[in-house]
Amino acid sequence: MSEITMSDKLHRTEFLGREFLTWLFFRSCRDHEEIHVGDATYVVHFEKTMTLDGENPATEMSTIKVDEPSLSDEVLLSLKLGKKVSRCRMIITVDGVEFTTGIDSSTLAMKSLKLPTVKGNEFGEILDEKMALTDSVEEALHNLFVQFVRIRIDQDEWAREADQMSNWIDDGDVLG
Amino acid sequence: MGFVNNTISYVTYQVVDSDLPREELRKLILEGLTVGRISQIDVELGHDHTAGFALFDDPLSIEFSEEAVFFDPLVLFSFRMDKLTVPANTARLYIKRRIQERLDTTRRTKMPREEREEISDAVKLDLLRRALPSISAIDVVWDMNSNRIRFYSNSASMNEEFLVRFNQHVGLKLRMMNGVGILESRLDERELEQVWHLLPTSFLLGGSVTMNTRPDKIAEECFDDGEDEESGETDNV
Numbered sequence: 001m002s003e004i005t006m007s008d009k010l011h012r013t014e015f016l017g018r019e020f021l022t023w024l025f026f027r028s029c030r031d032h033e034e035i036h037v038g039d040a041t042y043v044v045h046f047e048k049t050m051t052l053d054g055e056n057p058a059t060e061m062s063t064i065k066v067d068e069p070s071l072s073d074e075v076l077l078s079l080k081l082g083k084k085v086s087r088c089r090m091i092i093t094v095d096g097v098e099f100t101t102g103i104d105s106s107t108l109a110m111k112s113l114k115l116p117t118v119k120g121n122e123f124g125e126i127l128d129e130k131m132a133l134t135d136s137v138e139e140a141l142h143n144l145f146v147q148f149v150r151i152r153i154d155q156d157e158w159a160r161e162a163d164q165m166s167n168w169i170d171d172g173d174v175l176g
Numbered sequence: 177m178g179f180v181n182n183t184i185s186y187v188t189y190q191v192v193d194s195d196l197p198r199e200e201l202r203k204l205i206l207e208g209l210t211v212g213r214i215s216q217i218d219v220e221l222g223h224d225h226t227a228g229f230a231l232f233d234d235p236l237s238i239e240f241s242e243e244a245v246f247f248d249p250l251v252l253f254s255f256r257m258d259k260l261t262v263p264a265n266t267a268r269l270y271i272k273r274r275i276q277e278r279l280d281t282t283r284r285t286k287m288p289r290e291e292r293e294e295i296s297d298a299v300k301l302d303l304l305r306r307a308l309p310s311i312s313a314i315d316v317v318w319d320m321n322s323n324r325i326r327f328y329s330n331s332a333s334m335n336e337e338f339l340v341r342f343n344q345h346v347g348l349k350l351r352m353m354n355g356v357g358i359l360e361s362r363l364d365e366r367e368l369e370q371v372w373h374l375l376p377t378s379f380l381l382g383g384s385v386t387m388n389t390r391p392d393k394i395a396e397e398c399f400d401d402g403e404d405e406e407s408g409e410t411d412n413v
Contacts, residue, residue, distance in 0.1 A: 004372055009356045015376040017355050022379075082380030107354045109330055111185045127247060130179065131319065134326070138188065145355065146362045153370040158377075166379045 017105030018053060020148045021085035025050075026165045028090075029070045037143045043093035044144075047100075050075055052083035061086070076172040092140055099137040108145060113137065178315040178328045185330045188353040190361060191323040201320060205251055205346060206240060212345030213238040214256045219304045225259040227337045229345075235313035251318035255327070255338045258309035262300060271299045314338070325350065 004012075027035050028044045035042050050069040054060025060083065066072040069088070086105045091098055102111035118129040151157045178184070196204065214228030231237045231244050232252035245251055274295050279287060315328040316338075327338055339350060351357045359371055 006356070009372060010354075012372050013355055013359075013374070016371075016374070019377065020355075079379065082378055084379075107187070107330075107352075108358065109185075109187050109354070111330055112183050113185065114183045117182065124247065126180075127250060127252075131250065131317070134184070134186075135322075142353075142358050142362070145358055149359060149363070149371060150367070152374060153367060162377050162379070169379050 014106065016149065016152070017108055018084040018086050019152070020108075020145055021088055021103065021105050022079070023148050023151075023161070023165065024090075024144060025069070025085050025088070026168055030164070030168065035144065037140075037147045040094075040140070040143065042140050042144065043091075045091045045093075046070060046088055047091060048089045049087075050085060050089075051087035052078040053086040054081065054083045063087075076169070079169045080172070092137055094136050094140045097133070097136070099133075101137070103141070108141065110138070110141070178313075179317055179326075180315070184328060186326045186328045187330060187335055189325040189327065189350040190353055190357060191318075191325065192349045192351050194323060194348050198320065202242075202246060204348075205318070206242065206245060208342075208346030209245065209253055210240045212341050213240065214258065217258055217260055217309060219260070219301065224261070224304060225257060225309075227255070227257040227341060229341070230254045230256040230313060232315065235311070249319055249321040251320060253316050254313045255316055255334070255341070256311060256313045257334065257337060258311050260304050260307045260309050262303040262307055267296075267300055267303060270303060271296050274299050324353075 024035070024044060025046055028046060033043050033045050035044055046069045048067060048069075049063065049065045050072075051061060051063040052075065060081075062074070062078050062083065064072060064074045064078070066074065069075045084105075087102065089100065089102045091100050093099075097116055099113060099115065101113040103109075104111060113134070115130065115133050118126050118133070120126045120129050151161055194201070209229045212229050214230050215226055217223050217226045229238070229240075230253070231240070232254050233244075235254045235256050240253075245253055275287060275292060278291075278295060279285065312334070314334055316325060317328075318325045327335060329335065335352075342348070342350060351360070353361070359368060363371065
């Protein structure tokens with residue numbers, strides 16, 4: 001079998017980031033923001049702004065600014081129209097520490113990640129503390145993504161999960 | 177929004193295929209940073225920008241030393257890009273004046289296009305020589321324990337330039353920790369093979385449907401030349 005090139009891998013998986021953020025939004029709404037990955041529990045709260053794309057982002061993109069995306073009719077309507085979350089802001093709580101960050105589905109890179117105030121005074125202490133904080137939130141995001149992908153590649157599990165996501169979107173009452 | 181700020185934006189890279197002993201790695205890093213340090217913009221060669229490595233706490237300095245770079249297990253430096261620009265309106269006024277001077281001294285009222293372009297290039301070069309570069313310095317933090325590098329900018333052009341210089345001067349391969357990078361570092365071969373063959377799911381109209389093809393291929397297929405080709409891809413819903 002010929003080896004898949006990096007550009008081919010990126011091309012083949014470019015939809016996964018949007019499906020991941022949509023799934024994360026679904027799990028956050030369904031599970032009252034508590035998401036379990038192995039022994040860890042992350043609290044994920046979506047806030048302030050959310051961009052949802054259709055299959056052609058150039059013509060089907062909605063950026064919705066709202067305090068609570070989970071309570072927004074516009075967000076729900078966009079999901080009903082088949083759009084998926086492509087950019088969002090969220091608060092992730094890891095071991096009781098809150099991090100606010102923007103996530104872009106195309107790279108999963110953190111944008112404007114707000115770290116808690118560090119306590120150290122010396123440069124070395126500040127350095128270590130900042131690294132540990134950044135490591136912990138990055139690890140949490142990677143764990144969530146890997147958990148999603150493991151569900152995604154499991155035929156039965158994804159069938160159940162996708163059905164629940166569809167029901168969640170379908171049952172939501174726009175302007176209700 | 178660099179490393180020292182409370183609000184940060186960054187891209188993570190994994191150093192791949194590097195199992196060098198710590199001392200050798202340190203030597204390689206210090207040499208790479210020194211060789212790849214930022215240099216002056218060579219305007220005479222037609223360049224309007226330059227990029228390279230500089231010190232973390234003083235990006236104007238390029239005097240690399242063990243003490244300035246290594247904070248075991250971290251390596252700190254900055255990636256600097258200097259760019260010369262001349263505002264278009266400023267250039268236009270100087271070009272206009274130079275053309276008028278040439279016309280006056282040669283007692284002409286018109287000038288061929290080639291000559292105008294020649295004057296324009298000369299004026300721009302002259303202005304670039306007198307311009308001060310705008311300096312962007314991006315913090316870079318390399319954890320030698322995890323072999324991860326954080327580049328504190330999301331700018332695609334800065335990231336590309338950094339990758340080129342890093343590969344050229346430090347000589348190690350970096351893998352961006354985007355979706356593919358995360359999966360390649362965490363999943364086994366069998367799982368990855370499944371991932372490469374996934375197809376998107378649509379949740380449109382109250383049902384989950386696996387799309388038979390990737391969205392970007394739909395347009396191509398609308399203009400199919402008639403050959404019926406099986407993709408061989410399967411999905412699991």
